[in-house]
Amino acid sequence: MRGVQIFSGTSHPLLAETICERLGTQPARADLGKFSNGETSVNIGCSVRNQDIYIVQSGSGKINDSVMELLIMISACKGGSAKSITAVMPYFPYSRQSKKKSHRGAITARMLANLLSIAGVDHVITLDLHVSHKAASQMQGFFGKPVDNLFAEPFIARWIRSNVPGWREAVVVSKNAGGTKRVTSLADTLKLNFGIVTTDRRRPKMPMTMSDSTVFFDSIEEEATPVAKDNDQDPFVLHLQSGSSNDAPSEETRGEPNANMESLAAANYLRPETPSGARRPSELEAAREYTDVRVREVITGRLVQGHLVDDDYPSTGPTSHPASGESTPGQTASREDSEPVPESMMNSMISNTSSIPADHALGGSFDAAESSDDEEEGSVRNYLETEKTITLVGDVRDRTVFIVDDMIDKSKSWIAAAETVVKKGGAKKVYCIATHGLFTEESLEQMEECDSIDHIVVTNSFPVPPQVVKKSKKLIVIDVSSLIAESIRRHHYGESVSALFHLND
Template identity: 30%
Template sequence: MHNGNSIKLLTGNSHVELAQAIAERLGVPLLPCDVTTFSNGEINVKIQQSVRDEDVFIIQSGCSDVNDNLMELLILISACRTASARRITAVIPCYPYARQDKKDKSRAPITAKLVANMLTTAGCDHVITIDLHAGQIQGFFDIPVDNLYSEPIMIKYIKAEIEGWKDAIIVSPDAGGAKRVTNMADKLGLDFALIHRKRKSRYRDQGSRDSQSQSRSGSTNQSRRQSPDFRIQLSSLQMNGIEPDAPVRGEPSDEDGMELLVGNVKDKTVVLVDDMIDTGVTVSLATRLLKDAGAARIFLLASHGLFADTNIPYLMSLPIERLVVTNTIPQLANQAASDNKLVILDVSAILSESIRRSHNGESFGILFGEGGPMENRT
């Protein structure tokens, strides 16, 4: 036990159902806490019991009204710090602003780092989260961060629920998820494939440079013959019938480019794995490409289902058999609108076990493999 003190659980308004499930698994009640809003929009927090010299875990996910939820978390941390809590751990199932993790354009902010700074300044001692969008976010903190994985429960789902999974193939919808799918494929003993996505603007820039170069050399045809990558981009890379200009709900279509599938999915069951789904543009292009490449069945698995702009009906119209997500974000309302295609994997077991182990000073190693606690699905 952490210095002889007990576990105290707090939650804001972001995901009360998950906090209650964690509390039930630990056999520890949630502390009574009022999180309200003044008429001008300011957030007010009142913790109804003492947390002095206690080991406090604040459960708050970065979902829905992400800015309000983040402010609630920061104020809860600050309130516990000024109330003399011995240690404060922020349990953030879905880390907010995780996609803003690098300066990929001029003057772009690295907001994931800013959030890390704010958590530390508020008084947080430790962070527990699940499937960070980018691993380098752990390095943004000056305090310990445990980034847990939903991979073990996804592997259990694949083995238990996907008929003929031993002949399936694991696919990443973009190059950024290559490591994720190769790890999962290795643990399942399956092949993997990769969809490499390009942006149209890159082709326009490349085409401009090629034209200038060809004008100077006076040998346009020879230049193209000497550039096999350019040939691929302009021929079979037209996504096997998928038009890059086809409108896809969620993002401007003029930014969606051509795709290249590396791997054979013909007549196979495909398990398409991503870390989060927001607008659904990436997975929409991926599923259509996979179907055109001959995939027999497609199961879509993602850690975080953000589902922007009530995109559930749109996602359900894709050529997939099941959409599987975890409950790092509330999903019950989405499940009701999914026509039974949406499967929710419960992460309360892995989070409650991480809290118990953190409090007792035990290793988290078992939580990173299939030996971890079995989560329920609904």
């Protein structure tokens, strides 16, 4: 290819070499290093004047160094009078932070897009942004330049057809609610059924004390109210029930029927009896006769510390709080109920109480997890939520299961989903499939130790050391360099790249 220079960053040189080999060229020379104080040093070793420049730089374990190195390389090529500069980023850094997760949070993905534009990039090629299909289109709006978000789904589907025996009877499962569209797309490609595993974040409420800065209000007993009894009793008998549980049961009071009750009784007496064959069944009778087979495909289980446990497993949770009348070690005895609370202390209590999230607050943390980020972020929240409820929707018994997501970062949600489909659903084999294999915090070792996971399938969009691949017994890496190389070739010659988004057609 004439008029093209392909540079490789330090994040994934093996992928850059494979791309160049498919295009029949060699990586251009660039001296990359660091100064003694840790600053990144870049020196372009060839002419880039009036050339189409492609810089291959994916994410890596040192994500910030990779981003800074890419920005400096773009700026250096821009200063060298390059015709166009394309950043090839198979794994787009900071794509997780494409929206605010708190009131004072930052949309870091948009900031990185602005930095790339300021550095001088003209085009961005990436692979499976870490968002849903709809949000991926929205994220492309962060850029002032064209963005090609390629999909690894055709390569994954091709690998499944060639390497998984009996794949036509398999089920594609999403491990969170946010990945359902990705899973249904792969299921439609393979003409398979799909399911979903969701995790409920609700946890049992803990008794709150004065040490929790909570204001208690005395409950007001309700007045006696009439309560209707069963249908087999006299409809004209009213039973009085007190709001307090210590009160003795009230006596029955028989009253005279009013005019409306007399007319209703007369109408029922004069109404002719309808034959049972001609009578329309009531809603209750219809509900008893109707059975939905799909209800059998909903299975729930318990998660304790990220692992599936039996239903009779003892409940665990945070350290229990003392009752309101008790005192903890190192604290003085609680105040008497009659002792007034100082106004300054009351203001502090009310302020702290208002900051406690309600059970059903908008955007609260007690809803089902929508993505892998929501499932695994925050050590404090994970400590408080030692026990969760996991639900499997779909029939996976005696079938092969493909648990699909866009990346494998931490292992907790993957192991929980695999144990659920195997131990609760009865699946016979589980494949954990993702585009980007980050494998942080020894997640690969933890997934290999899990007996419910048979294979781990990722692409080479994110660098995985070759020695790790050889050592692993479950890890399989799919090569997507041909997809990226074809995208570079089409972009250089001005051809349409829309065919790369419809490889399944």
